[in-house]
Amino acid sequence: MSTSPQPTSASQTSARPPGGGGHPMALFVIASCQLMVVLDITIVNIALPEIQRSLDFSTANLSWVVNAYTLTFGGLLLLGGRAGDILGRRRVFIFGVLLFVFASLLGGLAQGPGQLLAARALQGVGGAIASPTSLALISTTFREGPERNRAFGVFAAVSAGGGAIGLLAGGILVEWLNWRWVLFVNVPIGLLIALAAPRWIKESERHPGHFDFAGAATSTAGMVLLVYGFIRAAQDGWSDALTMASFAAAVVLLAVFVLVERRSRQPITPLHMFADRNRAGTYGIMLCLAAGMFGMFFFLTLFVQNVLDFSPIQAGLAFLPVSVVIAVGAGLASRFLPTYGPKPFMVVGAILAAAGLGWLTLTDVHSTYAGSVLGPMLVFSLGMGMEFVSLTLMALSNVSVRETGAASGLLNTTQQVGGSLGLSILVTVFGTASGNEADKQIPAFLSQATPAERLRFQRTGDLPSPWADEILTAGVSAGFVVAAACTLLAAVIAVVVIQVRPSDLERLKGDGVGPPGG
Numbered sequence: 001m002s003t004s005p006q007p008t009s010a011s012q013t014s015a016r017p018p019g020g021g022g023h024p025m026a027l028f029v030i031a032s033c034q035l036m037v038v039l040d041i042t043i044v045n046i047a048l049p050e051i052q053r054s055l056d057f058s059t060a061n062l063s064w065v066v067n068a069y070t071l072t073f074g075g076l077l078l079l080g081g082r083a084g085d086i087l088g089r090r091r092v093f094i095f096g097v098l099l100f101v102f103a104s105l106l107g108g109l110a111q112g113p114g115q116l117l118a119a120r121a122l123q124g125v126g127g128a129i130a131s132p133t134s135l136a137l138i139s140t141t142f143r144e145g146p147e148r149n150r151a152f153g154v155f156a157a158v159s160a161g162g163g164a165i166g167l168l169a170g171g172i173l174v175e176w177l178n179w180r181w182v183l184f185v186n187v188p189i190g191l192l193i194a195l196a197a198p199r200w201i202k203e204s205e206r207h208p209g210h211f212d213f214a215g216a217a218t219s220t221a222g223m224v225l226l227v228y229g230f231i232r233a234a235q236d237g238w239s240d241a242l243t244m245a246s247f248a249a250a251v252v253l254l255a256v257f258v259l260v261e262r263r264s265r266q267p268i269t270p271l272h273m274f275a276d277r278n279r280a281g282t283y284g285i286m287l288c289l290a291a292g293m294f295g296m297f298f299f300l301t302l303f304v305q306n307v308l309d310f311s312p313i314q315a316g317l318a319f320l321p322v323s324v325v326i327a328v329g330a331g332l333a334s335r336f337l338p339t340y341g342p343k344p345f346m347v348v349g350a351i352l353a354a355a356g357l358g359w360l361t362l363t364d365v366h367s368t369y370a371g372s373v374l375g376p377m378l379v380f381s382l383g384m385g386m387e388f389v390s391l392t393l394m395a396l397s398n399v400s401v402r403e404t405g406a407a408s409g410l411l412n413t414t415q416q417v418g419g420s421l422g423l424s425i426l427v428t429v430f431g432t433a434s435g436n437e438a439d440k441q442i443p444a445f446l447s448q449a450t451p452a453e454r455l456r457f458q459r460t461g462d463l464p465s466p467w468a469d470e471i472l473t474a475g476v477s478a479g480f481v482v483a484a485a486c487t488l489l490a491a492v493i494a495v496v497v498i499q500v501r502p503s504d505l506e507r508l509k510g511d512g513v514g515p516p517g518g
Contacts, residue, residue, distance in 0.1 A: 023200055025196070025199075025200040026137075026141050026142075026200040026201050027138070027141075027142070027151050027154055027155075028200075029193055029196045029197055029200055029201060030134045030137050030138060030141075030155065030201070031154050031155055031158045032189065032192075032193050033093070033097055033130055033131075033134045033190075033193050034131060034134050034135075034155060034158050034159055034162070035158045035162050035165065036097075036100070036186055036189055036190060036193070037100065037127040037130055037131045037162075038131075038158065038159055038162030038163060038166070039162040039163065039165050039166030039169060040069065040104075040123065040127065040166065040186065041066075041069065041070070041073075041162075041163060041166065042162075042163040042164075042166035042167050042170065042297065043166035043167070043169050043170040043173075043182045044065055044066060044069075044120075044170065044182055044183075045066065045166075045167065045170065045301065046167060046170030046171045046174055046182075046312045046315070046316065047170055047173075047174045047179035047182045048065060048066075050174055050178065050179035051065060051116070051179050054178075054179060055110065055111075055112060055113050055116060056112075056113070057113050064117055065116060065117065065120060066120075067231045068117045068118075068120040068121040068124065069120045069121070069123050069124040069127070070124065070227060070231065070416070070420065071121070071124065071224060071227050071228055071231065072121045072122075072123075072124030072125050072128065072224070073123075073124035073125075073127045073128050073131075073416065074124075074128075074223060074224075074226075074227040074413065074416035074417060074420060075124075075128070075220055075221075075223040075224030075227055076124070076125055076128035076129070076220055076223075076224075077128045077131070077132055077223070077409045077412045077413040077416060078216075078219045078220070078223065078269055078409045078410065078413055079128070079216050079219065079220050079409075080092075080096065080128040080129040080130070080131070080132050080133060080409060081132030081133065081136065081407075081408045081409020081410070081412070082216070082269070082409060083129065083133075084132070084133035084136055084137075085136070088203050089133050089136055089137050089140065089203070090137070090197060090198070090201050090202070090203040091203065092129060092133050093129075093130055093133040093134060093137060093197060093201070094194050094197050094198070095129060096126050096127070096128075096129030096130030096131075096133060097126070097130050097190050097193050097194045097197070098126075098190070098194050099122065099125060099126035099129065100123055100126030100127055100130060100186065100190055101126075101186060101187050101190035101191060101194070102122070102126075103119050103120075103122035103123040103125070103126055104119070104123060104183045104184065104185075104186035104187055104190070105183075105184070105187050106118075106119040106122070107119030107120060107123065107183040108180040108181070108183035108184040108187075109180075119183075131412055132408040132409040132411075132412050133408070134155075135155060135392070135396070135408035135411070135412070136396075136407075136408040137201060138151045138152060138155055138396075139396050139408075140202075141201060141202065146338065148393075149334045149335075149337050149338065149389075149393065150334050152334060152389050152392045152393045152396075153330040153331055153333065153334030153335075153389045154330070155392060156330045156385070156388035156389035156391075156392045157323075157326050157327040157329075157330040157331075157385060157388070157389070159388055159392075159415075162323075163293075163297050163319075163322075164297070164319035164320060164322035164323045164326075165320075165323050167297075167301065167315060167316045167319045168313075168316030168317060168319060168320055169182070169185070169316070170182050170312070170316065171311070171312035171313040171314075171315055171316030171317075172313055172316065173185060174312050175311070175312050175313050214260045214264070215257060215260045215261050215264055215267055215269065218253050218254070218256045218257035218260055219254070219257045219269065221253050222249075222250050222253035222254040222256075222257055223250075223254075223413065223417070225246045225247075225249050225250035225253065226246075226247070226250035226254070226417065227416070227417065227420050228246050229243055229246035229247040229250060230417075230420035230421050230423070230424040231420065231424070232246060233424040233428070237428070238428065258271070269409070269410060273407060273410070276398070277497055277498075277499065278394055278397075278497070278498055278499060278500075279394065279395060279407075280497070281493055281494070281497030281498050282391050282394045282395045282411070282498075283395070283410060283411070283414045284414075284490075284493045284497070285346060285350070285387070285391060285490045285493050285494055286391055286395075286411060286414045286415050286418060287414050287415075287417065287418035287421070287422075288350075288418065288422075288486045288487060288489045288490035288493070289350065289353065289384070289387055289391075289418070289486075289487060289490050290414070290415045290416070290417075290418030290419040290422060291418050291419060291421065291422020291423065291425070291426070291483065291486040291487075292353055292354075292357055292380075292422065292483045292484070292486050292487040292490075293384060293419065294419035294420075294422055294423040294426075295357075295422060295423060295426040295479055295480070295482075295483035295486075296356075296357065296360075296377075296380060296480075296483065297319075298423060298426070298427075298479075299360075299426070299430070299476045299479050299480060299483075300318075300319070300360075300373065300377070301315060302472065302476060303363065303373070303472070303473070303476050304318050304369065304373070306468075306469070306472055307365060307367075307469045307472060307473060308367075308368070308369055308373075310369075318369060318373070319377075321374065321377065321378060321381070322377060322378075322380075322381045323381075324381075325378050325381035325382050325385065326381045326382075326384055326385040326388070327385065328382065328385060329349070329381065329382040329383065329384065329385020329386045329387075329389075330385040330386070330388060330389040331385075332385070332386065333345045333349075333385065333386045333389045333390055334389050337389075337390070337393065341500035342390035342391075342393060342394050342498070342500060343390075343494060343498045343499075343500050345386040345387070345389075345390040346386075346387060346390050346391070346394075346490075346491075346494035346498055347491055347494045347495055348383070348386060349382075349383040349384065349385070349386030349387035349390065350383065350387060350487050350488070350490040350491035350494055351383065351488075351491050352379055352380070352382055352383025352386070353379075353380050353383035353384055353387065353487040353490075354383075354484045354485075354487040354488045354490075354491065355376075355379055355380075355383075355484075356376040356377065356378075356379035356380025356381070356383065357376070357380060357480050357483045357484035357487060358376075358480070358481075358484040359375065359376035359379065360372075360373070360376045360377075360380075360477075360480045361477045361480045361481050361484065362477075363473060363476065363477060363480075364473050364477075365466055365469045365470055365473050367473075383487075387490075391411070392411065394498075395407055395408075395410070395411040396408065396411075422483070422486055425482065426479045426482055426483060427479075429475075429478050429479055429481075429482050430475040430476065430478060430479040431475065432478070433474050433475045433477070433478035433479075434471050434472065434474060434475030436474070437470060437471045437474035437475070438463075438471050441463065441467040441468075441470050441471055442463065442467075444467065445457070445463055445464075445467045
């Protein structure tokens with residue numbers, strides 16, 4: 001790859017894993033943290049109706065139970081990744097986990113909307129600290145080659161499949177206990193992770209020096225405003241004044257951030273990492289794939305619960321095969337990466353994901369789970385499993401130890417921003433297609449409705465089934481068309497941009513000499 005050569009320092013050499021590699025328990029601890037952080041994005045979705053009833057949330061404010069977490073998580077990822085490089089990754093990792101645990105406890109005990117939203121925002125801060133640090137720890141714990149390939153495969157499977165696991169866990173906890181347990185469940189898990197980390201994970205070398213406060217401030221504020229703009233666009237439209245103001249302010253702040261980073265001696269995000277065409281292409285691919293993945297979870301959750309009439313537990317179980325097949329795809333990719341390199345898996349994975357989403361465009365009100373949803377969902381999941389392990393490895397390959405946190409933060413940020421941007425676009429498409437279908441279905445309903453049904457419609461504005469199902473399905477199908485286009489764009493980027501040389505394959509096979517992250 002074409003990354004600028006980095007000098008090998010004593011600190012880099014000392015980061016070599018003891019005893020020839022990392023302990024399997026270290027991977028278990030790191031993957032458990034990532035699973036806890038990722039599934040918390042979706043585990044709350046199933047509980048939203050119960051939360052609304054319990055804490056008297058308005059419908060307009062209910063979405064902020066999810067958005068408060070997404071906003072701080074996406075906005076602080078760059079800062080969280082760089083903090084591990086400077087202060088020591090294990091130390092920062094444990095702090096992020098404990099902050100996440102504390103916020104989860106506060107959220108579970110919340111007695112009003114304001115308390116819950118504040119706790120969810122604090123959870124996002126903890127997740128933004130722990131998630132990029134956990135990915136960087138893999139580079140400094142496991143030796144380059146098959147060992148690290150397997151570790152990245154596990155991490156990628158957890159990152160991509162955690163959302164599906166969150167839907168299942170949320171359905172079980174809400175139906176068997178109550179909504180507070182979707183937050184309380186993080187407390188014992190997080191405490192066990194924090195207790196196990198010092199035993200199984202070695203502390204990385206600290207790289208003290210000037211902390212880029214100007215870069216941290218402009219990147220954090222810019223990312224928060226950018227993510228907020230996407231969230232606002234999905235709710236209030238792209239022409240909303242506050243949406244446009246958020247995007248404008250984000251562009252200005254991120255432009256200032258780039259200028260600051262170009263002049264900083266120790267930037268929070270070393271811009272030279274974008275000079276590597278493979279790494280830059282990896283970030284572009286992740287942006288596109290995240291849009292498709294967020295859209296798949298969002299639209300299929302609506303479809304199975306509203307059209308197929310699944311209960312929360314049934315909806316969670318419906319997504320369980322996603323996690324299983326993602327793990328299969330990640331395992332295949334990590335096994336054969338040294339032989340074929342990451343590019344074939346990037347290309348084939350994106351094509352499979354696009355094929356699955358394209359297949360889902362055929363769903364209608366007569367579709368069944370086994371006949372119309374399960375098959376395309378499995379094809380999509382196999383492709384995403386191949387993609388995530390390849391992208392994770394490529395993003396951190398040939399990065400110096402002192403910059404693995406920054407590289408990890410960038411990868412996580414592109415995933416979060418890509419998902420937020422993609423979902424806002426897909427929801428806009430969904431709304432337009434649903435509105436067009438409503439123009440057809442409302443007259444059809446009124447021509448057949450009884451006086452009582454007409455009165456109910458005038459009072460609530462909601463159509464009954466099957467008219468409502470037709471409207472929802474039209475919107476979902478249109479959303480999947482755009483999601484499939486996003487994943488096809490990822491395949492094009494992989495074909496055109498990614499280049500793998502024989503020397504890169506040697507690195508994937510591992511020579512047993514180089515330090516991790518070297």
